[in-house]
Amino acid sequence: MQTQIGTDIFQAIDYLKRGDIVSIPTETVYGLAGNALDEEAVLKIYEAKQRPRFNPLIIHVASFDKFSLYAKEIPDNCRKLAERFSPGPLTFLLPKQDIIPDLVTAGSENVAIRIPAHPVTLMLLEELDFPLAAPSANLFGYVSPVTVQHVYDGLQGRIPYILDGGPCSLGLESTIIGFEGEDIILYRHGAIPLESIEALTGKPVRQATSAAQVSTPGQLNSHYAPHIPLWVGDVDSLMQVHHGKKIAIISFSKRYIYPEPAYQFILSETADFHEAARNLFRVLRQIDKLDADIILAERFPESGLGRAINDRLQRAQVVFKN
Numbered sequence: 001m002q003t004q005i006g007t008d009i010f011q012a013i014d015y016l017k018r019g020d021i022v023s024i025p026t027e028t029v030y031g032l033a034g035n036a037l038d039e040e041a042v043l044k045i046y047e048a049k050q051r052p053r054f055n056p057l058i059i060h061v062a063s064f065d066k067f068s069l070y071a072k073e074i075p076d077n078c079r080k081l082a083e084r085f086s087p088g089p090l091t092f093l094l095p096k097q098d099i100i101p102d103l104v105t106a107g108s109e110n111v112a113i114r115i116p117a118h119p120v121t122l123m124l125l126e127e128l129d130f131p132l133a134a135p136s137a138n139l140f141g142y143v144s145p146v147t148v149q150h151v152y153d154g155l156q157g158r159i160p161y162i163l164d165g166g167p168c169s170l171g172l173e174s175t176i177i178g179f180e181g182e183d184i185i186l187y188r189h190g191a192i193p194l195e196s197i198e199a200l201t202g203k204p205v206r207q208a209t210s211a212a213q214v215s216t217p218g219q220l221n222s223h224y225a226p227h228i229p230l231w232v233g234d235v236d237s238l239m240q241v242h243h244g245k246k247i248a249i250i251s252f253s254k255r256y257i258y259p260e261p262a263y264q265f266i267l268s269e270t271a272d273f274h275e276a277a278r279n280l281f282r283v284l285r286q287i288d289k290l291d292a293d294i295i296l297a298e299r300f301p302e303s304g305l306g307r308a309i310n311d312r313l314q315r316a317q318v319v320f321k322n
């Protein structure tokens with residue numbers, strides 16, 4: 001199969017209406033989209049990504065009034081958060097309506113749903129009478145794509161079309177939350193920081209239990225992982241431990257004396273979380289092409305977007321058996 005890259009929304013719509021899958025731009029990362037109500041299209045997504053079927057997909061809709069078509073029991077806090085943050089990088093886990101195939105939710109009674117804040121994809125969604133199931137458009141386990149080139153590198157020959165909407169403005173996946181009674185539960189750190197959710201609702205957000213997180217495989221180890229082993233922590237001490245190896249460094253804003261500049265990647269010279277988040281996946285892919293033995297990454301401050309950045313770095317860390 002030839003993979004074409006283009007800006008033709010109507011071509012993308014044609015593919016999607018025919019039950020084919022297309023990569024679409026969002027503000028977070030590129031998605032690999034198909035008709036969420038069509039099991040065959042959903043199967044194509046799992047196959048193209050080589051994603052195990054126990055890992056459920058987020059569905060994307062154009063507006064909040066669509067939520068009730070696909071989810072039931074929409075809590076007040078969901079409404080309130082959606083009013084403030086949607087369209088945007090906040091995904092809601094809600095009890096699903098029967099119309100959503102079990103394949104989309106991997107058998108779960110809950111469906112993950114969000115409204116992406118990308119003008120091209122919002123236009124696309126408005127033209128469709130079905131929601132789009134879309135995981136990140138990378139091969140399973142690898143770093144999420146934030147440009148069309150990244151999508152092409154991973155999925156060329158596997159999908160017919162990549163809809164070009166420019167580089168992703170946020171570069172980090174959506175935050176995923178669910179609801180239990182009055183409580184708000186966090187399933188994945190992402191581009192909306194916890195603090196913003198807590199400020200709006202006036203309630204502390206609860207972490208999902210580890211059992212619940214196992215059903216969220218983006219939460220498993222060795223996800224978002226480059227091929228070169230990566231360690232997160234205090235870079236100066238890690239450099240001593242890995243003395244003698246060819247080292248590449250990812251830092252927030254600091255420049256180190258060693259190694260040479262081509263092996264140092266500063267995510268934001270001004271220590272700005274947004275800029276760092278936007279650069280993270282691009283840098284992980286770039287660094288993965290170097291001839292380094294090992295990547296050492298700084299741990300970020302545990303606040304705001306720093307938590308989501310740490311979360312992705314932690315999962316990119318490969319743990320060796322010996």
Ligand code: TXA
Pocket residue numbers: 026028029030031032055056057058089091093105108110111112116134135136137172173174175176187215216217218219
């Ligand atoms: O920003 C994003 O969320 C991007 C863009 C494309 O929208 N999508 C994305 O999808 O990151 P994906 O599939 O790479 O990650 C979705 C995560 C997975 O960890 C999955 O396990 C979890 O959401 N998830 C999806 N549906 C779920 C469900 N019904 N119950 C529990 N977890 C779910």
Ligand code: MG
Pocket residue numbers: 135136144218
């Ligand atoms: Mg993903």
